Amino acid sequence: MASAPIDRQTGGMAYELAQVNVGRLVAPLTSPQLKDFVDALDPVNALADAAPGLVWRMQTEDGNATAIRAFEWDAGTSAGVIVNMSTWRSVEDLAAYVYSGEHRAVLKRRREWFERMPEAFTALWWVPEGHRPGTDEAEDRIRHLRAHGPTPYAFTFRETFPPGGAVPEPGQADWFCKA
Numbered sequence: 001m002a003s004a005p006i007d008r009q010t011g012g013m014a015y016e017l018a019q020v021n022v023g024r025l026v027a028p029l030t031s032p033q034l035k036d037f038v039d040a041l042d043p044v045n046a047l048a049d050a051a052p053g054l055v056w057r058m059q060t061e062d063g064n065a066t067a068i069r070a071f072e073w074d075a076g077t078s079a080g081v082i083v084n085m086s087t088w089r090s091v092e093d094l095a096a097y098v099y100s101g102e103h104r105a106v107l108k109r110r111r112e113w114f115e116r117m118p119e120a121f122t123a124l125w126w127v128p129e130g131h132r133p134g135t136d137e138a139e140d141r142i143r144h145l146r147a148h149g150p151t152p153y154a155f156t157f158r159e160t161f162p163p164g165g166a167v168p169e170p171g172q173a174d175w176f177c178k179a
Contacts, residue, residue, distance in 0.1 A: 001089060002044070009025050009061055012164070013129075013160045013163075013164070014128070014129035015127065015129060016085070016088060016089065016126070016128075016129050016131070017056050017087060017088045017089070017126060017127040018083070018086075018087050018088075018124065018125050018126070018127045018131075018133045018141075019085065019086055019087070019088065019094055019122065019124050020083060020085045020123050020133075020141060020142060021085075021121060022071045022074060022081055022082070022083045022122075022142065023071075023081065023082050023083075023110070023113070023114040023117075024074070024075060024078035024080075024114055024117060025113065026075045026078065026113060026114060026115055027079050028079050029066060030147075031079075032056075033112070036113075037109075037110070038111075039111040040065070040102075040106050042125055044102055044103050045057070045063070045065070045100065047097070047102055047103060048097060048103070050055075050088070051093070051096070053088045053089040053093020053096070054086060054087075054088055054093070055086075055087040056087045057086040057089060058083075058085040058086065058132075058135075060175050066081075066082050067114065068083060068135065069135075070083045070135035070138065071083055071135070071138075071139060071142070073139075074142075076115075083135065084139055085121070085133060085135070086175055087127065087131075087132070087133070091157070091160050095157060120142060120146050120156070121142070122143050122157070123141040123152060123155070124155065124156065124160065125141050125154050125155065126161075126163040126164065141154040142154070146165070152164075159169060
């Protein structure tokens with residue numbers, strides 16, 4: 001059995017930040033109402049793929065993340081749920097991608113394409129370097145965040161935790177943007 005990667009600087013286990021984001025669609029992906037969103041998927045995914053700090057992005061063999069079925073228990077009366085999941089080198093790398101450029105422009109239009117969700121729809125957590133979380137793991141993290149709020153097990157951009165830590169890092173939300 002292979003051992004976990006070791007961080008050369010700290011001598012401890014090396015971690016990557018996992019993130020999951022779910023959205024309840026206001027209409028089917030094939031509808032005219034979602035055309036702008038669907039048209040933005042390839043360019044925005046290409047930006048993510050080129051973003052500093054991205055390690056892995058969940059997708060099918062043909063590169064389609066919208067075809068992945070998960071969180072179906074969370075659809076409610078929506079037209080369905082889509083999910084994206086990825087791993088990053090740091091919270092800062094993920095935030096730099098999420099809150100800048102073309103992704104931010106798409107993020108600002110999310111109310112046109114997705115139902116407003118009063119509960120948590122994004123969760124962050126640390127995984128051992130090289131681990132690729134599955135949708136069951138992501139669903140568990142979202143459920144935990146909704147039930148318990150931010151903890152080292154599942155947290156948010158507003159309240160992050162260091163890898164393996166239990167105390168939020170001071171000043172970590174200075175870059176947070178509500179876009």
